[in-house]
Amino acid sequence: MDAIILQVLNGLDKGSAYALIALGLTLIFGTLGVVNFAHGALFMLGAFCAVTLNVILRASFTTIDETRTDFLGNPLKVETPYVEYWFGPEVGGSIIEWSVPLAILFAIPVMALVGIAMERGLVKHFYKRPHADQILVTFGLAIVLQEIIKAFYGANPIPTPAPDAFSGSFDFGALVGFDAGSIIYPYWRLVYFGFAAAVIAGVFAFLQFTTFGMVVRAGMADRETVGLLGIDIDRRFTFMFALAAIVAGLAGVMYAPINAPNYHMGMDFLVLSFVVVVVGGMGSLPGAVLAGFLLGILESFASMAAVVTLLPGINQVIIYLVAIVILLTRPRGLMGRKGVME
Amino acid sequence: MLGLGAKDTRLFLIVIGLTLFAPFLLNPFPADSSLAQFNAGYPDLMQRFVIFGIFAIGFNILFGLTGYLSFGHAAFLGVGSYAGVWMMKLLTMNVVPAILMSVIFAGLFSLLVGWISLRRSGIYFSILTLAFAQMSFALAYSVLTPITNGETGLQLALDDPRVLGVSRTEAGSIPLTHFFGLEMRDGFDWTIGGWVFTFNVGYYLSALVMVAAFYVSIRIFRSPFGMMLKAVKSNQQRMLYTGLNPRPYTLAAFVISGMYAGLAGGLMVAMDPLAGAERMQWTASGEVVLMTILGGAGTLIGPVLGAGLIKYFENIFSKINSNVLHQWFGFLPDGLEDALVFVVYPFVGKGWHLTLGIVFMLVVIFLPGGLVEGGQRIGRLFRRGRSSSSKHERTAATPSSHAAE
Numbered sequence: 001m002d003a004i005i006l007q008v009l010n011g012l013d014k015g016s017a018y019a020l021i022a023l024g025l026t027l028i029f030g031t032l033g034v035v036n037f038a039h040g041a042l043f044m045l046g047a048f049c050a051v052t053l054n055v056i057l058r059a060s061f062t063t064i065d066e067t068r069t070d071f072l073g074n075p076l077k078v079e080t081p082y083v084e085y086w087f088g089p090e091v092g093g094s095i096i097e098w099s100v101p102l103a104i105l106f107a108i109p110v111m112a113l114v115g116i117a118m119e120r121g122l123v124k125h126f127y128k129r130p131h132a133d134q135i136l137v138t139f140g141l142a143i144v145l146q147e148i149i150k151a152f153y154g155a156n157p158i159p160t161p162a163p164d165a166f167s168g169s170f171d172f173g174a175l176v177g178f179d180a181g182s183i184i185y186p187y188w189r190l191v192y193f194g195f196a197a198a199v200i201a202g203v204f205a206f207l208q209f210t211t212f213g214m215v216v217r218a219g220m221a222d223r224e225t226v227g228l229l230g231i232d233i234d235r236r237f238t239f240m241f242a243l244a245a246i247v248a249g250l251a252g253v254m255y256a257p258i259n260a261p262n263y264h265m266g267m268d269f270l271v272l273s274f275v276v277v278v279v280g281g282m283g284s285l286p287g288a289v290l291a292g293f294l295l296g297i298l299e300s301f302a303s304m305a306a307v308v309t310l311l312p313g314i315n316q317v318i319i320y321l322v323a324i325v326i327l328l329t330r331p332r333g334l335m336g337r338k339g340v341m342e
Numbered sequence: 343m344l345g346l347g348a349k350d351t352r353l354f355l356i357v358i359g360l361t362l363f364a365p366f367l368l369n370p371f372p373a374d375s376s377l378a379q380f381n382a383g384y385p386d387l388m389q390r391f392v393i394f395g396i397f398a399i400g401f402n403i404l405f406g407l408t409g410y411l412s413f414g415h416a417a418f419l420g421v422g423s424y425a426g427v428w429m430m431k432l433l434t435m436n437v438v439p440a441i442l443m444s445v446i447f448a449g450l451f452s453l454l455v456g457w458i459s460l461r462r463s464g465i466y467f468s469i470l471t472l473a474f475a476q477m478s479f480a481l482a483y484s485v486l487t488p489i490t491n492g493e494t495g496l497q498l499a500l501d502d503p504r505v506l507g508v509s510r511t512e513a514g515s516i517p518l519t520h521f522f523g524l525e526m527r528d529g530f531d532w533t534i535g536g537w538v539f540t541f542n543v544g545y546y547l548s549a550l551v552m553v554a555a556f557y558v559s560i561r562i563f564r565s566p567f568g569m570m571l572k573a574v575k576s577n578q579q580r581m582l583y584t585g586l587n588p589r590p591y592t593l594a595a596f597v598i599s600g601m602y603a604g605l606a607g608g609l610m611v612a613m614d615p616l617a618g619a620e621r622m623q624w625t626a627s628g629e630v631v632l633m634t635i636l637g638g639a640g641t642l643i644g645p646v647l648g649a650g651l652i653k654y655f656e657n658i659f660s661k662i663n664s665n666v667l668h669q670w671f672g673f674l675p676d677g678l679e680d681a682l683v684f685v686v687y688p689f690v691g692k693g694w695h696l697t698l699g700i701v702f703m704l705v706v707i708f709l710p711g712g713l714v715e716g717g718q719r720i721g722r723l724f725r726r727g728r729s730s731s732s733k734h735e736r737t738a739a740t741p742s743s744h745a746a747e
Contacts, residue, residue, distance in 0.1 A: 035465050122703075125707065130409075131465050132409065132411045133706060135411065135465070136411075136631070136635055137703055137706040137707060139631075140699050140702040140703035141699075141703060143695060143698070143702070144699035144700055144703065147693060147695045148696065150693075150695075151688045151696065271476060274472070275469060278466060312484070312485045313480070313481050313485030316477075316480035316484055316485075317476075317477045320473035320474070320477045321477070323469065323470075323473050324470060324473055324474070327461075327462055327466055327470060331462060
């Protein structure tokens with residue numbers, strides 16, 4: 001039993017990332033009808049927002065402390081980050097330490113700008129062109145974005161630590177009444193799951209309970225009629241593209257402490273997220289979220305030692321296998337609407 | 343000639359000429375000049391040009407004609423490579439059985455993948471092929487290690503059986519790949535003045551195969567079968583209404599293009615008997631997509647051009663480092679020189695992918711027909727200049743004739 005709970009928990013953090021990216025992909029596909037192969041790159045950009053903020057906050061100046069010496073006997077050079085100099089060591093230190101959560105605030109405007117620029121500048125011209133063209137041009141954009149990041153940050157992963165308060169692990173097993181030490185779970189992954197759940201809930205609430213969201217949903221169902229009612233649906237859809245970019249970016253920001261960001265992390269997630277979207281049902285938001293968590297958990301179950309010895313290699317291919325089976329038996333996915341790209 | 347129309351014959355002869363004289367054409371700079379690093383006429387790269395040309399020609403038969411965008415074609419190339427190396431391990435170092443086996447295995451595998459994937463179209467088809475390719479890649483790395491030798495890659499060894507050949511040469515090393523005695527590595531250098539031209543057996547074998555592959559692709563494009571494939575692309579619904587089932591045609595195209603990929607994989611191991619799983623990764627599939635689109639999907643010569651261009655970028659363009667740039671811009675004042683180098687540097691050398699991505703996007707946005715369409719447009723621009731001037735004369739002539747009436 002505890003092993004099962006452990007695997008469910010392990011699946012949750014990857015599942016959260018899949019769900020967030022797939023949610024953004026579906027938002028874009030459902031509103032604009034565009035297949036966005038650059039969505040993984042947006043996720044990656046989000047992670048590098050966290051890296052960038054971390055680098056900025058650590059920007060420091062050097063002073064020479066005459067009273068102390070380093071191991072060579074020279075006067076010690078002390079590096080003081082500007083933030084600590086301005087706000088005092090206590091406040092400044094904790095600002096640096098909390099750079100990843102702070103990066104959320106930094107990433108939202110950045111990703112919104114990127115999203116709007118992308119939609120207005122590029123994707124807009126591809127609404128009427130075949131899906132293959134959309135895939136190709138966004139694939140090209142993904143290459144460009146990741147090469148730009150590579151030019152700035154190099155090819156190596158950049159470790160970006162979580163705040164100390166969340167850096168350790170805790171004994172989840174003891175908390176719910178199993179033997180102590182049976183389920184050890186890192187704090188940050190729980191934070192990630194909670195964060196993802198909050199973002200997903202926020203997006204759904206926005207679509208469900210605001211007038212803006214209602215119009216967007218109406219536009220998703222029948223774009224032409226909404227346009228005939230005199231509503232500028234294009235502007236709202238641009239906003240939805242920005243929202244999708246923000247969601248992907250936030251997923252990336254919070255993922256930075258789990259896996260040190262490198263320039264091709266987006267591509268790695270992109271393939272799986274597309275599989276998730278297809279399994280969930282193209283154009284279905286709840287389907288994307290459900291499939292994201294399901295596949296994340298399924299993947300972690302498949303990597304249990306008992307399963308791997310029974311079916312070697314299953315942990316590598318389970319997601320793809322599920323996708324193939326679903327596509328062949330239920331082409332519209334788990335929760336897809338009838339008639340959407342069947 | 344050979345059942346080709348006049349225009350196709352001309353194109354075919356051009357391709358033959360280009361591949362035949364490639365050692366000259368790709369080595370325009372003397373060997374000791376500072377521009378020698380832009381010479382692409384060394385065997386390894388020339389082989390890659392034609393082998394990836396074959397790969398792209400095959401991909402184009404599927405994507406260019408039927409419009410089905412496969413993101414998993416590298417898997418067939420990988421399967422072909424493994425089959426080829428196994429043939430060399432078990433049977434003989436002659437490349438013919440290896441290449442045949444590569445084509446057969448890739449064909450069988452693509453039959454399986456195609457049979458399943460082609461139940462869906464559009465984005466679903468792309469995802470399905472992607473899923474199959476990623477699965478083969480993951481399996482080749484992990485479970486199938488006895489067959490694929492995992493991360494190390496499948497290599498020849500001294501204790502391979504090689505029933506029809508020798509396990510090891512008298513000198514005690516692994517025998518070399520050959521075509522009925524002609525070793526792939528053989529060749530001769532021809533020095534004229536400062537120029538060195540290399541003629542390599544392996545290159546000419548691959549070039550021969552590519553010319554044949556190109557010929558077959560022309561015949562497919564012009565055949566009734568090719569017309570059916572174009573019908574699949576333009577309107578499947580209408581095709582169904584006329585009582586034709588598009589599935590078998592599409593599947594045939596898929597298997598043919600899979601066999602082309604296997605052929606490319608077989609040639610690859612014939613040149614260098616080594617097969618690794620990274621050949622099957624989806625980025626490798628993405629590369630052949632880039633080649634085909636860049637050159638011009640649906641055109642005959644486009645994919646070959648695209649393959650050549652990308653491989654040239656990858657091997658030559660990527661060598662330009664900041665020293666070379668400083669040398670180039672050395673005639674400028676220092677500040678300007680540094681500024682120019684700073685601006686240009688991210689786009690060349692290790693950053694060549696950035697240039698590739700930008701060029702690719704521009705092509706997709708403005709030139710859906712790829713470089714071939716670009717060439718045609720430029721050609722038309724010149725011709726229009728001429729034809730519009732003659733039209734002017736005609737319009738000038740009409741009023742006067744009216745007046746005469």
